[in-house]
Amino acid sequence: MNSFIPEEKENPIVTLKAQAEKFGFSRLRADKNNESANTGEQMYKDFQRMDFVINGKSISGDLTAKLCKEYNSLLPKSEDENYRPFAKEVFKEMFKYAEAKVPSDSILEELVTNCNQAGYEAGVFIESQLALGQHSFLVLSPKRVMNIDYIDQNNVSIRSDMKLPIFFQRSDGKAGDKVCDLSSSIEFTLESQDGKEGVIYKDGKLSLTVPKRLKDYNIGDKNLFDVIKECFQKFCERLGFFKIKIEHGLDKPPKVNSHLENMEPPIHSNEHGNTPGN
Structure with missing residues (x-):
């Protein structure tokens, strides 16, 4: 990477990926x-x-x-x-x-x-809400795109893409400045069972793209990047995805809050009795 490129024109990202031939699809389905x-x-x-x-x-x-x-x-x-x-x-x-x-x-x-x-839209959103809410961040109004591809009468592939806007949580429980966007994608194939009721879920893939600069924002003895990574790993384990691959790259101009590194961690959510909103 050219060290003469101004930092504001760079946006190093880290993409966490996991996959499994068979997985615990119940975590993806509606209750x-x-x-x-x-x-x-x-x-x-x-x-x-x-x-x-x-x-x-x-x-x-x-x-x-x-x-x-x-x-x-x-x-x-x-x-x-x-x-x-x-x-x-x-x-x-x-x-x-x-x-x-x-x-x-x-x-x-x-x-x-x-x-x-x-159903499919809920898993990553809820998991990220719960994990980040413990550190006084809010995940609000994600942008969703549901991709469905017909393979044959008994098979379709699904890919749910979601952009998750992350905000600081103010002491009054409302959203403060935006921190960044996380991009998630979950893919799998639905297969019907030759006329039998129900379907089989297979060939699952899960990815989460995170701005690398979040490593510079400390929360106690951890940093925000590691908190998000742990959330991803736990969700993968619940789905039965155990092999996690990490890729590094560059994204478009950064969308991370430019004041992130200079700000103190906000008041913890349990100090004012609020939980993340939808």
Whole structure:
């Protein structure tokens, strides 16, 4: 690296990667007792909250709104009824729009339950909230893109990309200055079982990209980079990902708070009784 390049034009990053042929997919799925996910209501709400890309083709918000309106007649008449028929039809139309075939019914059922903020979108977000919240940081309003690729009727690959904005937590519990963005990606394949109910999760991959400069921000006897790395490692272990690879590189101009290295750690969250917000 050229030492004459001004520091502000460099943004060294570290990408943590892990993978497993088979893994504990239950950590990715919505809780079995999550009524909103089980009835399809969560998917109904998230169709227009999330960005979808199917077989490389972006599904616009306008198209999603149009599809939701088109199948409005399938919506339940009360909050206690079933949203699943509606959600399945919207997914089918999204695949058709992307000029992809529609996968098996068991895969569609799995997508309706888990391809939302209660399922695949929740794991990394919740884990990072819990870990960083202990040190008075907030993770707020992540940007999400759900990529779905049709392989064949019994197999689809999923990649959930998420950008997690990290903020200092002020003494009043609200968000202060932005620290940086973390970029996460989780990939896996869904495989239906020849007409049997349920699906198999396999070929899992997980990555988290972190600005290297976070090593310069100390929290007690650790630094912020190490705290995030430990969070990643624990999440990997829960999923059954044990081989972690570390890659170094350069990103676009830095998005790390320029005052990070000169600031004292903020007041610990348990000193004012607040927990991270959503």
